[in-house]
Amino acid sequence: MGSWVSYGLGSLNDNLPTFVAIPDPRGFAPNGPQNWGSAFLPAVHQGTMIRAGKPNPIYDLFPPASAKHVTRESEREGLALLQRLNHDHLSTRAGDSRLDARIASYELAAQLQLSAPEVMDLSGESEATKKLHGLDEKVTEDFGQRCLIAQRLLERGVRFVQVWSGADNGFPRRNWDSHEDLARDHSEMAASMDKPAAALLKDLKSRGMLDDTIVIWTTEFGRMPCSQGSKGRDHNPFAFTSWLAGGGIKGGISYGESDEWSFKAVNPTYCYDLHATVLHQLGIDHRRLTSAITASTVD
Numbered sequence: 001m002g003s004w005v006s007y008g009l010g011s012l013n014d015n016l017p018t019f020v021a022i023p024d025p026r027g028f029a030p031n032g033p034q035n036w037g038s039a040f041l042p043a044v045h046q047g048t049m050i051r052a053g054k055p056n057p058i059y060d061l062f063p064p065a066s067a068k069h070v071t072r073e074s075e076r077e078g079l080a081l082l083q084r085l086n087h088d089h090l091s092t093r094a095g096d097s098r099l100d101a102r103i104a105s106y107e108l109a110a111q112l113q114l115s116a117p118e119v120m121d122l123s124g125e126s127e128a129t130k131k132l133h134g135l136d137e138k139v140t141e142d143f144g145q146r147c148l149i150a151q152r153l154l155e156r157g158v159r160f161v162q163v164w165s166g167a168d169n170g171f172p173r174r175n176w177d178s179h180e181d182l183a184r185d186h187s188e189m190a191a192s193m194d195k196p197a198a199a200l201l202k203d204l205k206s207r208g209m210l211d212d213t214i215v216i217w218t219t220e221f222g223r224m225p226c227s228q229g230s231k232g233r234d235h236n237p238f239a240f241t242s243w244l245a246g247g248g249i250k251g252g253i254s255y256g257e258s259d260e261w262s263f264k265a266v267n268p269t270y271c272y273d274l275h276a277t278v279l280h281q282l283g284i285d286h287r288r289l290t291s292a293i294t295a296s297t298v299d
Helices: 001-007 031-034 073-091 099-118 127-132 137-157 181-205 271-281
Strands: 021-022 159-162 215-217 243-245
Touching: 001 021, 001 159, 001 271, 021 137, 031 099, 073 099, 099 137, 127 137, 127 181, 137 159, 159 243, 181 215, 243 271
Parallel strands: 021 159
Antiparallel strands: 215 243
16 A cells, blocks of 8 residues: 555655655564565555664665775765666666666665654654653553654655564564464553554644544454464454544444454455545545556567
8 A cells, every 4th residue: 555655646755765664673574575565566666664763774874884984975976876877777678667766765865864863863752752652661662662753754754654563473472463372462462552553643633644644553364253272363364453543534433343253244344445445535546546567578
């Protein structure tokens, strides 16, 4: 969805990416960075990964400290040379979106060197704001920090931000994929994100941003209503919950329900419908937002 929003609406600024993904610092969800890839859309519309809370949140943005010979002037000249070589290279390979994306990423990197440190620096936020997001509590500190950074990115014109909760980090699991102990895992995970998610809504509203910002809380599937083994539950692709807030979404209503066993949805709403609704609120007709795919054969 982030790639489609980038493709359909374009960028709001020249200094930050259009689509940003903030993964769980413990690791990636299954499929890793492919989760914010652009699929068949031009590669320039893929998400830019930011590792919130890390000393180096965007890799390779600055030269390593050991490279004492690299100065601001030499780096600027090097980027100019690289840009010229990239464009010369691209001129003989028309239609390769990966090269376009690579060139655009280097050009954006030059702008990010100025803007990214300011966005990631939370020292200017009030203590009340930090406390609201749970930065003063260990259980909520991490997700709260990422929600606050997401808000700051949106405030500065980033179109679409994903904040991930949970990682495919082996055993014992500490994520939402609760095959072993659902009560333990979901209690811990919910405690880590409940307060920060509420704070994000409150903070967006207090800054006058909630009217034109859609917040989507979603997952990829639910859990079965029956146990798996003893305390765990298996995947349930037939029924799960998402919620939306802000951006003109009508609050206080629910749409759809499951059967009496919470096993399958009754009159199901599909992911397609959710996407169409969000695009509609953004002013895009999903029936007209298309991307032409061309193919050719080589003898």
